[in-house]
Amino acid sequence: MKISDIMKRDVVSVTASATIGQAVDLFVARRIGTLPVVDEANRLVGMLLLSDVLELVMPDFVRMIEDLDFVHDFGAVETQKPSQAILARSTAAVMKKPVSVEETAGLLRAVAMLRQHNLRDLPIVADDGRLVGIASRVDVGAALLVSWGISRSSNTTATGGT
Amino acid sequence: MIPGILSILIFAVSLGLILSEKVHRTIVAIVGAVVAVGVGKILNFYSEAEALKAIDFNTLGLLLGMMMIVAMLEPTGFFQYLAVSAGRLSRGNPVWLFMLLGALTSVVSMFLDNVTTVVLIAPVTVLITEILGVSAIPFLLGEAILSNVGGVATLVGDPPNVLIGSAAGLSFNDFLTHALPLVAVVWLVALWLLRYLFRAELDAPPANLEAVMKMNPTEALEDWKTARRVLIILGAAVALFFVQEPLRLTPALIALGAAAAALAWTRPNMHELFKRIEWSVLMFFAGLFVMVGGLEAAGVMHALAGLVAQAQGMPMVLFGVIVLWVVALASAVVDNVPITIALIPVIQGLGAAGVEAAPLWWALAFGAGFGGNGTIIGATANVVVASLSERMSTPITSALWNKRGLPTMLATCVVTTILYVLFFPLFRG
Structure with a gap:
């Protein structure tokens, strides 16, 4: 089975000039975790992850202390919000380099890409680089499990969000 | 003459490159050492055997031993436990927190080197200040300065002391009787001055006091079993340092012995442990030793000592004060380790020429020790807190350091000078 057989074709994406604030709206409205960033020809140029946006309010100590079990209350930083200036920046400033596979990619290869890049969602592009679909870790993983032939359910088409 | 000029050139170019920070200092030290030996062999004034002899293995052994002990203690969360306890003890009062963390940093840095101390205490400091909702800057800058000050108090407190103790034959107890009382006074001055200079930040009421009290220090201590074992051995090592002279033990043997005992008792993963050892620091030292050995073999140090000895007749106390200030000002802009390694043979030469070396x-x-506090690049601990703060919303800048650190450095040096002059007879013995 190929990735194009199971991918979602209705992809929510933004352009690099969209602001982080606009991206935040899309994350909330569509309940997604990954926003592919495309140019005017719909070619994939980057990805904006929900986790990268959350990183904007992550306190510094989280990156410095390995085991945070002993901190039971984040106190003053618990209610920290990004400033208007940060929300007005373009997604280009925060986005990651894109990771994608072609439509003909196999499912195991897609799982390996997600694993290697530690991603939740994998954009799928056509030969000319145009964004044509997206598949989540659950979409690809469940489809691969079905191919083992031991599950009674055979619903391989993605329906839910990512 | 030519060997002397070439050795000076090699050392000067290396020092310049280390200063410029364009090339990693350890690369400079290794290349400089190899060039010094190569030139020495061609011109027949410096051999491999002499180069090996120039490396002070007592210094390297003491540093390596202490590094291994810290590497075993660090993952246990023991230092995290201490810093979190200090946070709770302060009840969220920024001034108390500043004093408690400062005191903790100084005491820890008396036994561990300054950089390690700061690396261990600073993350928890950022944690406490962030959940309190106060600026981390006074705390981080203060910790770097107070760890540099605390390190002066003991033989093992910072690398220059290790070098000087080894070269001058000063024992752990010599430092406790000569350096510790002076450091105690200087420490109070530095703490008071920093508290005053940061009064605006430290007097601002914290946004959230309760969160600090909800931290649980015992949960921060990940592995008490290992921590207890390493601490018992560290305690035994400190006890041995006290009786080092009558037992005729070198500090290196004590430190490596303690590391060996702790290794055997806790049996850590050596691959993980060795990742925590700063091999590049040890190689940097070795390279510098070899380069300075070349200067010595070429007769440069002897000539320099002869020049300085011309100034005979100058009162010893004035001579000492001049050395103190020249070294302090130089250490404010250059790493104090190369300065110390370069000056050791000069003072040894002066001693051989009949000048009183002890003071x-x-x-x-x-x-x-105190000079490094003057600028953001004056000591490695300063560089560490500055680079840590670069990831934060308000980083520590060089300009800020000049406004807070430099006055503190000058004040500590003035106080040191006064005490040095007043108690000069003590420093002769």
């Missing part, structure tokens, strides 16, 4: 060793130790 000069102390002047060197105090100058190198």
Whole structure:
């Protein structure tokens, strides 16, 4: 089975000039975790992850202390919000380099890409680089499990969000 | 003449490159050492055997031993436990927190080197200040300065002391009787001055006090079993340092012995442990030793000592004060380790020429130790807190350091000078 057989074709994406604030709206409205960033020809140029946006309010100590079990209350930083200036920046400033596979990619290869890049969602592009679909870790993983032939359910088409 | 000029050139170019920070200092030290030996062999004034002899293995052994002990203690969360306890003890009062963390940093840095101390305490400091909702800057800058100050108090507290102790034959107890009382006074001055300079930040009421009290220090201590074992051995090592002279033990043997005992008792993963050892620091030292050995073999140090000895007749106390300030000002802009390694043979040469060396060793130790506080690049601990703060919303800038650190450095050096002059007879013995 190929990735194009199971991918979602209705992809929510933004352009690099969209602001982080606009991206935040899309994350909330569509309940997604990954926003592919495309140019005017719909070619994939980057990805904006929900986790990268959350990183904007992550306190510094989280990156410095390995085991945070002993901190039971984040106190003053618990209610920290990004400033208007940060929300007005373009997604280009925060986005990651894109990771994608072609439509003909196999499912195991897609799982390996997600694993290697530690991603939740994998954009799928056509030969000319145009964004044509997206598949989540659950979409690809469940489809691969079905191919083992031991599950009674055979619903391989993605329906839910990512 | 030519060997002397070439050795000076090699050392000067290396020092310039280390200063410029364009090339990693350890690369400079290794290349410089190899060039020094190569030139020495061609011109027949410096051999491999002499180069090996120039490396002070007592210094390297002591540093390596202490590094291994810290590497075993660090993952246990023991230092995290201490810093979190200090946070709770302060009840969220920024001034108390500043004093408690400062005191903790100084005491820890008396036994561990300054950089390690700061690396261990600073993350928890950022944690406490962030959940309190106060600026981390006074705390981080203060910790770097107070760890540099605390390190001067003991033989093992910072690398210049290790070098000086080894070269001058000063024992752990010598530092406790000469350096510790002076450091205690200087420490109070530094703490008071920093508290005053940061009054605006420290007097601002914290946004959230309760969160600090909800931290649980015992949960921060990940592995008490290992921590207890390493601490018992560390305690035994400190006890041995006290009786080092009558037992005729070198500090290196004590430190490596303690590391060996702790390794055997806790049996850590050696691959993980060795990742925590700063091999590049040890190689940097070795390279510098070899380069300075070349200067010595070429007769440069002897000639320099002869020049300085011309100034005979100058009162020893004035000579000491001059050394203290020259070293302090130089240490504010250059790493104090190369300065110390370069000056050791000069003072040894002066001693051989009949000049009283004892007070000069102390002047060197105090100058190198307190001088580094003057600028953001003056000491490695400063660089560490500055680079840590670069990821934060308000980083520590060089300009800020000049406004807070430089006055503190000058004040500590003035106080040191007064005490040095008043108690000069003590530093002769």
